[in-house]
Amino acid sequence: MFHTKKLLLLGSGELGKEVILEAQRLGVETIAVDRYADAPAMHVADRSYVIDMLDKQALRALIVREKPDLIVPEIEAIATAELVKLEEEGFTIIPTARAAQLTMDREGIRRLAAETLGLPTAKYRFADTYDEFAEAARAMGFPCVVKPLMSSSGKGQSVCRSEADLAESWRIAMEGGRVQQGRVIVEEFIRFESEITLLTVRTAQGTQFCPPIGHIQQGGDYIESWQPHEMTASQLEESRRIALAITDALGGVGLFGVELFLAEDKVYFSEVSPRPHDTGLVTLVSQNLSEFALHVRAILGLPIPEIKLASPGASRPLKALEAWDDYRLSGAAEALAVPDTQLRVFGKPVTKPGRRMAVALAAADTVLEARSRAAEALGKLKLERD
Ligand SMILES: Nc1ncnc2c1ncn2[C@@H]1O[C@H](COP(=O)(O)OP(=O)(O)OP(=O)(O)O)[C@@H](O)[C@H]1O
Ligand SMILES: [Mg+2]
CATH class of the missing domain: 3.30.470.20 (ATP-grasp fold, B domain)
Structure with missing residues (x-):
């Protein structure tokens, strides 16, 4: 067996493909996982699996079966609470299961950065219903930025420019979120250079x-x-x-x-x-x-x-x-x-x-x-x- 270690990649997009290539150059056995077949990293991995990574049973079954030395999340949409348990059982999650969990949705990481660490961020509020959202947006002032708690690549995100945009911003956020969940973050619009x-x-x-x-x-x-x-x-x-x-x-x-x-x-x-x-x-x-x-x-x-x-x-x-x-x-x-x-x-x-x-x-x-x-x-x- 020439492999030094076994790496299991959760999410097999273009970034994961480059990670797998680099790992293979160093003699690592690589396994690519995603929710659809023929994902980019699957083209170059030693083997691959198609599972719903938000399904904690499916995720656990695969990890227990493969027993990888390193579990490397490539995306945010993973049953991260299960990763926390797997880490407690001795599996290695990169960088840590808690990091995967905190960055999975915007609330965990924002509260850590702004409230625990006191780092400068845009002002923000969370809202679960349309009424809460409208109130949060008015409190933030217009324009403000609205994002579903769980989304990436701008999906479900919009700039709410005035009272008249409220309904549309809410609709965009509800349709663009990764999981059917009403919670959004409303952020102050930063005029950055x-x-x-x-x-x-x-x-x-x-x-x-x-x-x-x-x-x-x-x-x-x-x-x-x-x-x-x-x-x-x-x-x-x-x-x-x-x-x-x-x-x-x-x-x-x-x-x-x-x-x-x-x-x-x-x-x-x-x-x-x-x-x-x-x-x-x-x-x-x-x-x-x-x-x-x-x-x-x-x-x-x-x-x-x-x-x-x-x-x-x-x-x-x-x-x-x-x-x-x-x-x-x-x-x-x-x-x-x-x-x-x-x-x-x-x-x-x-x-x-x-x-x-x-x-x-x-x-x-x-x-x-x-x-x-x-x-x-x-x-x-x-x-x-x-
Ligand atoms: N509060 C804000 N004020 C001004 N611009 C913002 C604000 N929040 C986000 N943006 C703009 O929208 C972009 C995407 O926002 P953000 O990174 O939060 O979304 P994302 O969907 O998680 O993106 P990705 O996952 O692709 O990095 C930012 O890079 C920035 O250009
Ligand atoms: Mg971003």
């Missing part, structure tokens, strides 16, 4: 930060990211202070994506992923070790050298506009003809509106040039119905 992800790696040896990644979001989902992001020394210092506090509180080993808003005179904590971050795909071309390689080294307890910027870089995801059961991606040759450009094609079985299908990555001497190359490469890619 830019937003960043500070990738933070925790190991037994200490914590390291990657150079900051700037990004642009549209409809709550990222459409462009670049590294490094230009910011002042005091903004960087404050960002690191916040990232260290939140990752120390979550504990365990692994890479975290700390999302921050940079306003004129203040840095706000937004949220944190206890795992590689989508905006960090850029690190596949911009760092000496990508966020995926760093995550795998950290969770295997392998040495992590000083994290270095290899080159300024940028990323641009390709998103589907329609739902197609059969599709083709064309334009790869033209995209890769752009200097210092790479592609990651995720191989998702079907398209859906807004679904991320591939990413164009570019390196260059400057961030500006990298961003323009990534944009040019993305412009060459086309999804076609098959």
Whole structure:
């Protein structure tokens, strides 16, 4: 048996696919799990399973059967209370079962950051009914941001600009939540100048930060990211202070994506992923070790050298506009003809509106040039119905 360890990945998207590839390079046996077949990470894992990861019995049965050394959540929608029990029984959850549980919904992590740690965040209130929500929005003032407690990639999220938007924001939140549950968070709208992800790696040896990644979001989902992001020394210092506090509180080993808003005179904590971050795909071309390689080294307890910027870089995801059961991606040759450009094609079985299908990555001497190359490469890619 040549495998050093057995890793079970819960959620098998494009980020998980890169994690599996890195783990395999180090001799790890890999198992990919998701709720649908042919998910990206399943294409490269040793074996895979299709289960409902929110079903605690199904989750437990699989874990007890496979007995992995490492259980690595790749998504938030998992029966995390069961992970807590499994951890108590001796299984290793990355970074910790509590981190998975706290970040599963917006309430756990927001209360930890703002109330327990006293980190600066947007003002917020939670609401369970329409009336509570309307009252919370009025108290917050307009515009405010409304999000279901459990959702990602902007699903169910809206900016409520006035009294007249209340009903529509509530409807969007109710339809976009991951689980049928009425609770929402209403947040003060932050007029930030830019937003960043500070990738933070925790190991037994200490914590390291990657150079900051700037990004642009549209409809709550990222459409462009670049590294490094230009910011002042005091903004960087404050960002690191916040990232260290939140990752120390979550504990365990692994890479975290700390999302921050940079306003004129203040840095706000937004949220944190206890795992590689989508905006960090850029690190596949911009760092000496990508966020995926760093995550795998950290969770295997392998040495992590000083994290270095290899080159300024940028990323641009390709998103589907329609739902197609059969599709083709064309334009790869033209995209890769752009200097210092790479592609990651995720191989998702079907398209859906807004679904991320591939990413164009570019390196260059400057961030500006990298961003323009990534944009040019993305412009060459086309999804076609098959
Ligand atoms: N309070 C706020 N004020 C201004 N903009 C906000 C606020 N909250 C969120 N946004 C914007 O919406 C984006 C998505 O928000 P958030 O990260 O909370 O949602 P998400 O669905 O969890 O996203 P993901 O899981 O993809 O990171 C943010 O990156 C930011 O651009
Ligand atoms: Mg986010």
